[in-house]
Amino acid sequence: MSKPKRKSKKHKRPAPVTRPQPTPPSAAQALKQQGLKAFRAGRLIEAIHHWEGGIRADPGLARALAEAYFRRALGYSTPPDQRLADLRRAVQLAADDPRYQYHLALTLHRRGDLAGALKAYQAALARDPKRRGAAFTAALAALESNPRADLRDLPGLTDQDRRALAPLAALLGGEPAAGSEANRPSGLNGLLSHFTQSTASSETLWQGLALLARGEAATARRTLVTGSGTRLPPRAEAVRRYYAGVAAAQTGDLEKAAAEWQQAQVAGLDTPWLRNNLGAIYSEQALAQARAGDWSAASSTAIKALEVIPGNATLTEIAVTGLDHRAHVAVAAGDWETAAAHWSEARELLSAATGVGSSRPILQNLAIACEHLKRWEAAAEAWRVLLRTRPRKKSGDGPPDAQWAWVRKRVITDYRHAGRPDQAVAIFRQAIKSDPDDLDARLQLVEALLANDQEGAAQNELWRILERDPKHVEALLRLASLHMERGEWYAAEQQLRKVLQQEPQHETARGQMARALIERGRSHHRSGLLANARQAFQQALTYTPDDYYAYIDLGRVDLDADRFDDAREDFERAFALAPDKLDAYGQIFRCWVIEKDMGEARKILTRAETNAQLTPDFYIHAGLDCLVQGVAPPPPGLFGPARPQPKRPDPWHDFGIELLDRAIALRPGDVGVYQHIVSDLLAPNRMTFRPDLALPYARRLVEIAPDDPGVWWTLGLVQGLNNQVSEAKETLRRGAQLARRQGNRELERNIMETRQRVGDPLFSLAFTLGPLLGAFDLDER
Amino acid sequence: MDEYYDPYAVLGLDRTATLDEIKQAYFALVREHPPERDPEAFKHIRAAYDRLRTPDVRIETDMLLLQVWPAPTRLRRLGSLDLTVHREDIIAAARAFSDLERTDFREDFREVTL
Numbered sequence: 001m002s003k004p005k006r007k008s009k010k011h012k013r014p015a016p017v018t019r020p021q022p023t024p025p026s027a028a029q030a031l032k033q034q035g036l037k038a039f040r041a042g043r044l045i046e047a048i049h050h051w052e053g054g055i056r057a058d059p060g061l062a063r064a065l066a067e068a069y070f071r072r073a074l075g076y077s078t079p080p081d082q083r084l085a086d087l088r089r090a091v092q093l094a095a096d097d098p099r100y101q102y103h104l105a106l107t108l109h110r111r112g113d114l115a116g117a118l119k120a121y122q123a124a125l126a127r128d129p130k131r132r133g134a135a136f137t138a139a140l141a142a143l144e145s146n147p148r149a150d151l152r153d154l155p156g157l158t159d160q161d162r163r164a165l166a167p168l169a170a171l172l173g174g175e176p177a178a179g180s181e182a183n184r185p186s187g188l189n190g191l192l193s194h195f196t197q198s199t200a201s202s203e204t205l206w207q208g209l210a211l212l213a214r215g216e217a218a219t220a221r222r223t224l225v226t227g228s229g230t231r232l233p234p235r236a237e238a239v240r241r242y243y244a245g246v247a248a249a250q251t252g253d254l255e256k257a258a259a260e261w262q263q264a265q266v267a268g269l270d271t272p273w274l275r276n277n278l279g280a281i282y283s284e285q286a287l288a289q290a291r292a293g294d295w296s297a298a299s300s301t302a303i304k305a306l307e308v309i310p311g312n313a314t315l316t317e318i319a320v321t322g323l324d325h326r327a328h329v330a331v332a333a334g335d336w337e338t339a340a341a342h343w344s345e346a347r348e349l350l351s352a353a354t355g356v357g358s359s360r361p362i363l364q365n366l367a368i369a370c371e372h373l374k375r376w377e378a379a380a381e382a383w384r385v386l387l388r389t390r391p392r393k394k395s396g397d398g399p400p401d402a403q404w405a406w407v408r409k410r411v412i413t414d415y416r417h418a419g420r421p422d423q424a425v426a427i428f429r430q431a432i433k434s435d436p437d438d439l440d441a442r443l444q445l446v447e448a449l450l451a452n453d454q455e456g457a458a459q460n461e462l463w464r465i466l467e468r469d470p471k472h473v474e475a476l477l478r479l480a481s482l483h484m485e486r487g488e489w490y491a492a493e494q495q496l497r498k499v500l501q502q503e504p505q506h507e508t509a510r511g512q513m514a515r516a517l518i519e520r521g522r523s524h525h526r527s528g529l530l531a532n533a534r535q536a537f538q539q540a541l542t543y544t545p546d547d548y549y550a551y552i553d554l555g556r557v558d559l560d561a562d563r564f565d566d567a568r569e570d571f572e573r574a575f576a577l578a579p580d581k582l583d584a585y586g587q588i589f590r591c592w593v594i595e596k597d598m599g600e601a602r603k604i605l606t607r608a609e610t611n612a613q614l615t616p617d618f619y620i621h622a623g624l625d626c627l628v629q630g631v632a633p634p635p636p637g638l639f640g641p642a643r644p645q646p647k648r649p650d651p652w653h654d655f656g657i658e659l660l661d662r663a664i665a666l667r668p669g670d671v672g673v674y675q676h677i678v679s680d681l682l683a684p685n686r687m688t689f690r691p692d693l694a695l696p697y698a699r700r701l702v703e704i705a706p707d708d709p710g711v712w713w714t715l716g717l718v719q720g721l722n723n724q725v726s727e728a729k730e731t732l733r734r735g736a737q738l739a740r741r742q743g744n745r746e747l748e749r750n751i752m753e754t755r756q757r758v759g760d761p762l763f764s765l766a767f768t769l770g771p772l773l774g775a776f777d778l779d780e781r
Numbered sequence: 782m783d784e785y786y787d788p789y790a791v792l793g794l795d796r797t798a799t800l801d802e803i804k805q806a807y808f809a810l811v812r813e814h815p816p817e818r819d820p821e822a823f824k825h826i827r828a829a830y831d832r833l834r835t836p837d838v839r840i841e842t843d844m845l846l847l848q849v850w851p852a853p854t855r856l857r858r859l860g861s862l863d864l865t866v867h868r869e870d871i872i873a874a875a876r877a878f879s880d881l882e883r884t885d886f887r888e889d890f891r892e893v894t895l
Contacts, residue, residue: 036895064893074886099889106880137879144872171871205874213866235877239870246864271870273863280862295852317853324850331847346850361848368845406840 028057039064044072066093070100073107083107091120098128106137114145122155129156139165147173167206171213205232205240212243212250221247238267242274254281265308279309286318295322306349316353320346324362327369340369347382360389367410376418383411384427390440401474408444412451424448439465443474455482473499473506480512489520514544521553530561548574552587559595567591580612586621593625598651601626616663616673623659624680624688626652657693671711674701678714682721682767689768691721702731709739713751720758721767728758787846788829796843803833 035050051065066089072078073086084107090100105120121138124131135156142149147169151162208224211217224244232240245260258281261274282305289298299322302315309315327342343366350359363386370379390404415424428445432438442465449458459482465475476495483492493516499509521536537554541547555570571588578584585608592600605622608614630653660677667673674697681694698718701711712735719728732755739748757763789796792806807830814822832842876882 032895036893039893061895064895067891067893071890074889076884099891103886103889110881133880137881140872140875140879140881168871168875171866172868209866209871209874233877233882235882236874239874239877242870243866246866249862250864271867273865273867276860277862277864280860290853314853320850321852328847328849357851357853361850364844364848368847402836402840403844406844410844 028054032058032061035061035064035068039068044068044075048072062093063097066090066097066100069093070103073103080107080111084111096127098124098131101127102131102134105141109137109141114141117141118145125155131156136165140168143169143172167210171206171209205236208240208247209243212247217247217250221251234267235269238264238269241267242269242271245277249277257281275308279305279312279315282308283312283315283318286315290318290321295325298322299326303345303349306352311353313353313355316349316356319349320356320362323349324365327365331369336369336372340366340373340375343369347385358389360386363389367414371414374417376414377420377423380411380414380418380424383407383414387411387440387444405474408447411444412448415448416451421448421452425452425454437468439469439472439475443478446475446478458482471498471502473502473509477508477512480509480516484512484516484519487519489516489523492516493520510543514540514547514550517543518547518550518553521557525553525557525560530557533557534561546577548577548581548584549587551577552584552591555588556591559591575607582608582612582614582618585612586618589622590625593622593629593652596629596652598655601655614666616666616670617676619659619663619666620673620676620680623656623663626656626659627688627690627693630656660697669704671701671705671708674698674704675711675714678718682718691718694718695722707738709735709742709744709747709751711735712738713747713754716751716758717754717767720754721764725759729755732758788832788842789846791825791829792833796846800834800836800839803830807834 031050031054035047035054038044038046038050047068048065051061051068055061055065069086069090073083073090078086084104087100087104087107090097091104094100101120101124105117105124108114108120109117118138118141121134121141125134125138128134135154135158138154139151139157142151142154143165149169151157151165204223204226208220211220211223221244224240224247241260242264245257245264248254248260249257258278261278261281264274265278282301286298286301286305289295289301295318299319302319302322305315306312306319323342323346327339327346330336330338330342343362346362347359347366350356350362363382367379367382367386370376370382387404387407412421412424415421425445425448428441428448431441432445435441442461446458446461446465449455449461459479462475462479462482465472466479469475476499480492480495480499483489483495493513496509496513496516499506500513503509517536517540521533521540524530524533524536534554534557537550537557540550541554544550551570551574555567555574558564558567558570571591574584574588585604589601589604589608592598592604608618630650663673663677677697678694678701681688681690681697683689695718698711698715702715705711712731716728716732716735719725719731732751736748736751736755739745739751757766760766789798792798792803792810794803794806798806807826810826811823814826816823831838833839
């Protein structure tokens, strides 16, 4: 007989045909034949469909239809409920066929419906009392239902069978078996021999169990071990091994017990008591190792135990402690690969357990290890999981907000390293999809969107957070920052005010508010709205009273408003806050220079020299500030060199040169000082573009560093800008020669390029437009 | 030296040290290892201090430090052994000898003739 063919598609029963319409004879015949064809081809669903359609017209189809249901019920992939329904229908269609009754009984028996199973067994045995195995299985159902069941009326059960079932009934009923029967065949064995070739093994199994139940552990152990090596059905063998282990444990041999229980598990036994016993033995061993400080061994044992009792909190803690310990040892040996593997395993164990400590340390370590190994995506993932451990409500548990913000940024940075900035966006979007009210995830999405250059989407997300929680401090601060980055100072102020209404002392909000006000004040100042500017700076000072820059800004406004006394007072306050800050002296010096008050400027300079350690840079900047106030520099020569500066008294020019000389006097032989002066005097986009003033400094550069081809290049350039064409060409030739001798081919090429351009009528124009054209970058030298 | 080493250990501090304590430890170590006498040690100490001297820098440092999983303080024994004979196992073994464990019943199939 052929095995029913399995179909890959799901079994779909056609709609039940409860009240079929009468089928014409010719159609019924067609259905009958189509069903038969399908049945023979193993297409049982189709066969059932056709025959169910034709059975009203042709009741003779009942047996064929019952067989189709029966075969489908016994298919390997038939779901249990479907199997039961099919067998019931087969019995309904052919109640006198004992096969259908018997299989219905088996199905009910397997499902635990012992009463239903017994009824069906009896019906089957009533029609076929000699069916092989049916009497035993029926008797088993009866004993499962009631260990003291009267089996006398069970059809097909012989006296020999009844005797054979006696030890099983005794075991199930909790009655000790009579006498030690290890060495003589039991009645049960006679019955079991119908189903297995082995006789001794089945007998020893029941015998061993009976002895164990009676408390004779040593004898039971010997009996059950005798059963090894003989063939038992897999499930029975697993049970034998388990109870051999129980007997070993009862006699104090826990090692042997563990070995037997492991084998029972391998053989497919999976009962709560097997898991409990294996877990107890492993955990006892792991605890002993942990108490002895051998965390490495303890974790290995605990991991083995967790395979049996997954998620156990004590074992997980032992395992994770050991894995973490081993990972740290690996890191100390420089083996980050092994460390990452241990932390990864620890993370998995923690995620499967409840009631254990926080997973944060392990996640943090894993992320660090992955970064070390440049596994950026894995690192980002670990940081992201760490983020998920942030408590929803503020509590003392866990790192402070700033650390969470750092982690958020790190997730994004690592995804960027992995070349996947979009991944962070996708992940946070997914998190929001599953929980739209998770404002933390929304804030993380904001950061990810900003990192992915999606500023508009980030702003929309911030508004979505504020729709749900209009007082969300972090969202308000982030929105304010976005406004500030775009120069929308007033809009930023509005968001910051909302934060400060809730938390008046919020340090970040106060700092940002002061910055927004200062920027707004400067904007008013540039537009000539002096009163508004003054008000903005004064407001800024209410948030950051120690901000000396705000006082300097205020002083500038007061100078422009001719409120000189107020300005002096503002500057004094700035000095009081920053008595030794060079930049404060520099800014205030510039204010008086712009005001063209040389007396006040000199006073500030003297004060700076007294109170602070002045640098060449300070003098250079101050000198250039003065030069800007001098006679207007000549316009860059569009079609030729700069015009010579007319000779006339100019105190600001003289003061500027005096300050540049003081810069040099601080470090007389320092090439850097001269280079700074020359490059500032040649800066094309500044008011101080003065190649004529740069010339003596460039000459001095060559005297100090004659072996540096770069300084020859500088001098040649300055000479060229001063229309000293032949000198420039000679200087540049020497510079190129030096560069060649030193093996710097690129520099030689650049110098020669400049040499070719010197003398060109457009040379000065090309230089001043240099930064735009990408040429003459002074920093290149 | 990479960003993952422990600057607290260099300064001989606990990870919960305050900014003042960090500063004090730094100056004490600098007095012990002045740059002119012990430039390498000073460089090491200075690098450690630079990674802890401001709250912002310290956050990054703290987050890039390996943590130690706290060893469980209370190791509880798991449940005791269950050495009883379970009825379910007896039934399971008995069922193993019966048709209940079988899956192939093709000999029960019958041909259909119509």
